Amino acid sequence: MASHSESIIREPLITGKDITYAKITNDVLFPVENKPNMAWWVGFTLASLGAALWVFSISWTFWFGVGEWGLNKTVGWAWDITGFVWWVGIGHAGTLISAVLLIFRQNWRNSINRSAEAMTIFAVICAATYIFGHMGRPWLAYWTLPLPNQYGSLWVNWNSALMMDVFAISTYFSVSLIFWYTGLLPDIASIRDRATGLRRRIYSVLSFGWTGSVKTWQRFETVSLILAGISTPLVLSVHTIVSFDFATSLEPGWHTTIFPPYFVAGAIFSGFAMVQTLLLIARKVLGLENYITMFHIESMNKIILLTGSIVGVAYITEFFIAWYSGVEYEQYAFINRATGPYWWAYWSMMTCNVITPQLFWFKKIRINIPFAWVLSIIVNIGMWFERFVIIVTSLHRDYIPSSWVMFYPTWTDVGIFVGSIGLFFTMFLLFIRVLPSVAMAEVKLLVKTSSEQAKKKLIDEGHLDPTHVDDYTTALEKYDSVDLTQYQKA
Amino acid sequence: MHGIENLQKNSIPIYDVYTPMPIHGIEAKLGVKESRLGYAAFCFGCLGGSVIFSILYYTLVHDWPMNVGGKPHFAMPNFVPFTFEWTILFAAFGMVFTFYAATHLFPGRAPRVMDLRATDDRFVIAIDAKGNVPHDDITRLLQEAGAVEVKHNERKYVSYE
Numbered sequence: 001m002a003s004h005s006e007s008i009i010r011e012p013l014i015t016g017k018d019i020t021y022a023k024i025t026n027d028v029l030f031p032v033e034n035k036p037n038m039a040w041w042v043g044f045t046l047a048s049l050g051a052a053l054w055v056f057s058i059s060w061t062f063w064f065g066v067g068e069w070g071l072n073k074t075v076g077w078a079w080d081i082t083g084f085v086w087w088v089g090i091g092h093a094g095t096l097i098s099a100v101l102l103i104f105r106q107n108w109r110n111s112i113n114r115s116a117e118a119m120t121i122f123a124v125i126c127a128a129t130y131i132f133g134h135m136g137r138p139w140l141a142y143w144t145l146p147l148p149n150q151y152g153s154l155w156v157n158w159n160s161a162l163m164m165d166v167f168a169i170s171t172y173f174s175v176s177l178i179f180w181y182t183g184l185l186p187d188i189a190s191i192r193d194r195a196t197g198l199r200r201r202i203y204s205v206l207s208f209g210w211t212g213s214v215k216t217w218q219r220f221e222t223v224s225l226i227l228a229g230i231s232t233p234l235v236l237s238v239h240t241i242v243s244f245d246f247a248t249s250l251e252p253g254w255h256t257t258i259f260p261p262y263f264v265a266g267a268i269f270s271g272f273a274m275v276q277t278l279l280l281i282a283r284k285v286l287g288l289e290n291y292i293t294m295f296h297i298e299s300m301n302k303i304i305l306l307t308g309s310i311v312g313v314a315y316i317t318e319f320f321i322a323w324y325s326g327v328e329y330e331q332y333a334f335i336n337r338a339t340g341p342y343w344w345a346y347w348s349m350m351t352c353n354v355i356t357p358q359l360f361w362f363k364k365i366r367i368n369i370p371f372a373w374v375l376s377i378i379v380n381i382g383m384w385f386e387r388f389v390i391i392v393t394s395l396h397r398d399y400i401p402s403s404w405v406m407f408y409p410t411w412t413d414v415g416i417f418v419g420s421i422g423l424f425f426t427m428f429l430l431f432i433r434v435l436p437s438v439a440m441a442e443v444k445l446l447v448k449t450s451s452e453q454a455k456k457k458l459i460d461e462g463h464l465d466p467t468h469v470d471d472y473t474t475a476l477e478k479y480d481s482v483d484l485t486q487y488q489k490a
Numbered sequence: 491m492h493g494i495e496n497l498q499k500n501s502i503p504i505y506d507v508y509t510p511m512p513i514h515g516i517e518a519k520l521g522v523k524e525s526r527l528g529y530a531a532f533c534f535g536c537l538g539g540s541v542i543f544s545i546l547y548y549t550l551v552h553d554w555p556m557n558v559g560g561k562p563h564f565a566m567p568n569f570v571p572f573t574f575e576w577t578i579l580f581a582a583f584g585m586v587f588t589f590y591a592a593t594h595l596f597p598g599r600a601p602r603v604m605d606l607r608a609t610d611d612r613f614v615i616a617i618d619a620k621g622n623v624p625h626d627d628i629t630r631l632l633q634e635a636g637a638v639e640v641k642h643n644e645r646k647y648v649s650y651e
Contacts, residue, residue, distance in 0.1 A: 021510060021611035146545060155549040159558065164571040171575040175582045182586055189601065190510070190609040208590065209599030212608055215522045216593045217512040222525040223589045227582060230531070234578045241571055441511040 006449045008458060008468050013108050014443065014451035015481045016290035021444050024291075025190055028438045031286050032191060036433060039285050044429045050422015057415030058133055066136050068412045074405045075395045079413040080134040081245075082387040083420060086270070087127035088169065088242055089263075089383060092235055093271025094120025095176055098183075099231035102224065107450055108299055110442040111291040114187075115282065115432070116275050117180040122427040123274070124173045126420045131169070133416060161244035168241040172234060179227045182220070185210045187436045239267040246390065253333035253394030256321065262314035266383060269307035269353070272300050273379035278428065280373045282437065289481040291438050294367055298478070301366040304379060308357035311386075315354060333394055341406060342393040349389050352382025367478045452482060494519055494615065496631045505616040508608040527592075531585035538580025539573050546572060605641070612638070 036044075061068055071078055094116040101109035132138040144166045146156050156163055189210035192203035210216070243259035276297070283292040322334040337346045356378050359365045366372065397404045431437070448454055459469055473487045494516070497504055507516060546569050550556075555563040590596060608614045615637075617628060629640045 025510075025610045146549060152554060155554055158546060158550055158572065159565075159568055164575075167572050167575040171579040175578060178582060178586050182589075185595065186511075186609065192601065193603065193606040193609045204601060205598050207601060208595035208597055209601040210595065210609075211601055211603055212508045212510060213506045214509070214513075214517050214520050215506075216595075217509065218517040218522055219525050219527060219589055219593055221512050222527050223586060226528055226531050226585060230535075230578050230581055233574075237571070237574060244571075444511040 006455075008455060008464055008472050010450065011295045011472070011475050012450060012452040012455055013111065013293065013295060013446050014291060015293050015479055017453060017483070019290065019447055019451055019453055021447065024440055024444055024447070025194075027287065027290070028187075028436045028440050028443075029191060029194070031432055032434060032436060033194070037285070040429065040433070043425065047422050047425035047429055050419055051426040052419075052422075053415050054129075054419025054423045057412050057419050058129065060412055061133055061416065062138060066134060068410060070407055070409045070413055072405055072407070074398055074403050075392055075407040077134075077395065078392050078407050079388075079409055079417055080130050082384065082391055083417050084127050084130035084134075085242055085263075085387045085391075086384050087123045087130070087420070087424075089239065089267035089270045089387075090274045090380075091120040091123035091127065091172075091176075091271065092239060092264075092267035093275050094118070094123075095172075095179075095231050095235040096268055096271065097275070098179065099228040099235065102228040103232060107446055108296055110446060111288075111438050112275065112279060112296055112300075113442070114180075114183070114439040115279060115437045117176065117183070118431045118435075118437075119275060119278060119428065120176050120271075121173070121180060122424050122431075123271075124169065124176065125427070126424050128169065128173070129420060129423070130416075161241065161248045164241045165245060168238045172238045175227070175231060175234060179224075179231060182223060182227070183439060184435060186212060186220070186441045187439060190440060191436070236264055239263045251394055252327070252329040253337070253390065255330075256318060258314055258317055258321070262311065262318070265307050265310040265314065266353075266386060269304060269311055269357075270380060270383035272304050272307070273376040273383070276300050276304070276372060276376035277380065280369055280376070282432065286432065286437060288438060291443055293481060294479045297369065297372060298363075298366045301360045301372055301375075304376070305357055305360035308353060308360075308379070312354035315350065329399070332397075336397055337389055337393045340393065340397070342389065342396070345385050345389050345393065349382055349385040352378045353386060356382075363478075369480070452476075456486070496635050497615070497617070497628070500627070500631060502617060502628060502631070505618045508604055508614040508616065510609050510611060510613075513613075527585055527589055530588045531581045534584025534588075535577045535581030537584070539577040541580070542572050542576035543569060 069078070069080070097109050097116040098113040101113075132141055135141055144156060144163065185208055188203055188207040189212065192200055192207045195203055240260040240263065243263035246254035247256060247259040249255060279292055280297065283289055319334050322330045325331075356375060359375065392407050396407060455472065458464060476482050476484065476487065494504065494507070498519070504520065507520060547564070550565075551563045604614050604616050605612060615632070632640050
C-alpha cells in the first residue's frame with residue numbers, strides 16, 4: 001500500500017464512514033445484483049418508447065427515402081447533421097475524462113470515468129445512426145470504404161472531409177470501445193466471483209478469465225496509460241475532422257479556420273453537460289453520493305464554465321472576423337444569423353451557451369444540484385442550437401435570392417431526433433443494470449489516500465497545521481454526503 | 491507487503507499474488523519485468539500508418555490519378571488525417587490484443603481463481619505447497635505479517651470448469 005498520505009488541503013474524493021473495499025463492491029454492484037427500483041422502470045419505459053419512435057421513424061426514412069424529411073433544394077443538410085454533430089460532441093467528454101484526466105493524474109476521474117465512457121459509446125452510436133440515415137441508400141454504406149470494385153476500380157474520394165470523417169468516427173468508436181471494455185475486465189470479474197449459476201457463466205465469458213495477478217495488473221496499467229496517450233490526440237482530431245465537414249467547403253459561415261478549436265471546445269462543453277445531466281440523477285438513484293461527491297460536481301461545473309467561455313469567445317471572434325474579412329457574403333451570413341429569420345435560434349444559442357453558464361462563476365450555483373442540473377440541460381439545448389445555426393442559417397439563404405427558403409422539419413425529422421434521445425437513454429439505463437457504473441478497482445485505489453475517513457484519521461492524529469485543517473473542514477461544508485457534526489469538536 | 495518480504499527472506503518461492511486493484515511497488519518486489527507493450531504499440535502504430543499511406547498512394551497517385559484543378563496527385567496534406575487515424579487504430583488494437591494474448595485473456599477462458607474474494611476485498615499470496623518448507627513455517631510467517639487466513643487448497647484453483 002502507498003504509505004504516504006495525501007495533503008490535507010486536498011478535498012476528499014470518497015466520503016462517508018467505514019468505507020472498506022467490500023463496501024465499495026457492495027455499493028457499486030447494488031444496482032447490478034438487485035431488482036431495479038421504480039425510478040428505473042419509469043425511466044426505462046419512457047426511454048424505450050423513445051427508442052421505439054426512433055425505430056419507426058428511421059425505418060420510415062429507409063423505406064421512403066430522405067424525401068420524407070423537411071429538406072429542400074437549398075437546405076440539403078438540417079436536423080440530420082445537426083443531430084450527428086450534437087451526439088458526437090456529447091461523446092467527447094467521456095474520452096476527455098478517461099484519457100486526458102488520466103494523463104494529468106486527476107484522481108477524481110476514477111469514479112466518473114466508467115459511466116462517462118459508456119455515455120461516449122452510446123452517443124457515438126446515436127451519431128452514427130444519423131450518418132447511415134442521411135445516406136438515402138444506407139444499404140450501400142460500404143461504398144464509403146476503399147474496396148476494389150467493378151467501376152475501375154473507382155476509389156473513394158480521399159479528398160473529401162466526409163471521407164476523413166468515416167475514418168475518424170470509426171476509429172474513435174472502436175478505440176473508445178476497446179478502452180472501455182479493457183477497463184471493465186477487473187470489475188466484470190468482481191461480478192463473476194459473486195454471482196452464481198447462469199449469471200456466473202455469462203460474466204465469466206465476459207471477464208476473459210481475469211484473475212488480478214500482479215503481472216496482469218501491471219500490464220493493465222501500462223495499457224491504460226498508453227491508450228490514454230493515444231486517445232487524447234484522437235479525440236481532438238475527431239471533432240477537428242467533424243469541423244472540416246464545414247470548414248473545407250466554400251460556404252459563407254462555414255469556411256472559417258476557427259472551426260477546429262471552436263468545435264473541440266464546444267464538444268467538451270456539451271459532453272460535460274451531458275455527463276452532469278446523467279450523473280446528478282444516477283448518483284441519487286443508485287445511491288452513489290459517497291463516490292460521486294460534490295467535489296466531482298463542482299469540478300465538472302468549472303470545466304463547463306471554462307469551455308462555455310471559450311465557445312463564447314469563438315462566437316464573438318467569428319463575428320469579428322466576418323466583418324474584418326471585408327467579404328460581403330461572409331458578413332451577410334453572420335448578420336443574417338443574428339437578425340434574419342432565424343434570429344431566435346441564434347439568440348437561443350447565445351443565451352444557453354454563453355450567458356447562462358456564466359452563472360457558474362458563483363460557487364453557490366456550482367454546488368447547487370438542482371440548479372446545476374437545469375443548467376446542464378440548458379447547455380445541451382444551446383449546443384443543439386449551435387449546430388442548427390451553423391448548418392441551417394448558413395444554407396437557407398444562398399447566392400440567389402430566388403432560392404431563399406426556410407427549413408421546416410417533418411414529423412420524421414422530429415421522430416428521429418427525439419427517438420435518438422430515447423435510444424441513448426435506453427442503452428444507458430441497460431448499462432447501469434448489467435455493468436458496474438463506477439470503476440470499482442480504480443475507486444478502491446483511493447480509499448487509503450483520498451477518502452474522507454483517511455483524512456479524518458490524519459486530523460485525529462494531530463501533527464497537522466491547524467489552518468490547513470480549518471480550510472479542509474470549511475471545504476467539507478459544501479458536501480451533501482458528509483456528516484459535519486463529527487468535525488464540530490475539532 | 492510484509493508477508494511477501496517475510497516469505498522472501500526465508501526464500502520461499504511465491505507462486506503469484508492476486509489483488510482486487512493494482513498495488514504499486516509490488517511488481518518490483520516480485521520481480522515482474524517492466525512491460526514492453528509500449529514498443530508493441532509503437533510498432534503497430536507504424537504499421538497502421540504505413541498501410542493506409544500505401545493505400546492512399548496506390549489509389550490516388552498510381553491507380554487512378556485525378557486532375558483536380560491541376561494540383562499535384564501526390565497531395566500529402568490530404569493524407570494526414572487518414573494516416574493519423576490508422577496509426578492510432580492499429581496502435582490501440584495491436585497493443586490491446588498483445589496484452590490479451592500475453593496475459594492469456596480471451597472470452598470464454600476459464601478463470602483460474604485462487605479465492606473468490608480476490609476480486610472483492612482480499613489480497614491473496616499463493617504459494618506452491620508441494621516440495622516446500624514445512625507448511626507450519628509458512629503459516630506462521632504469514633500470520634506474523636497479519637494474514638487474515640491461511641488456506642491449504644487441495645486443487646490449484648477454485649476453477650469454473
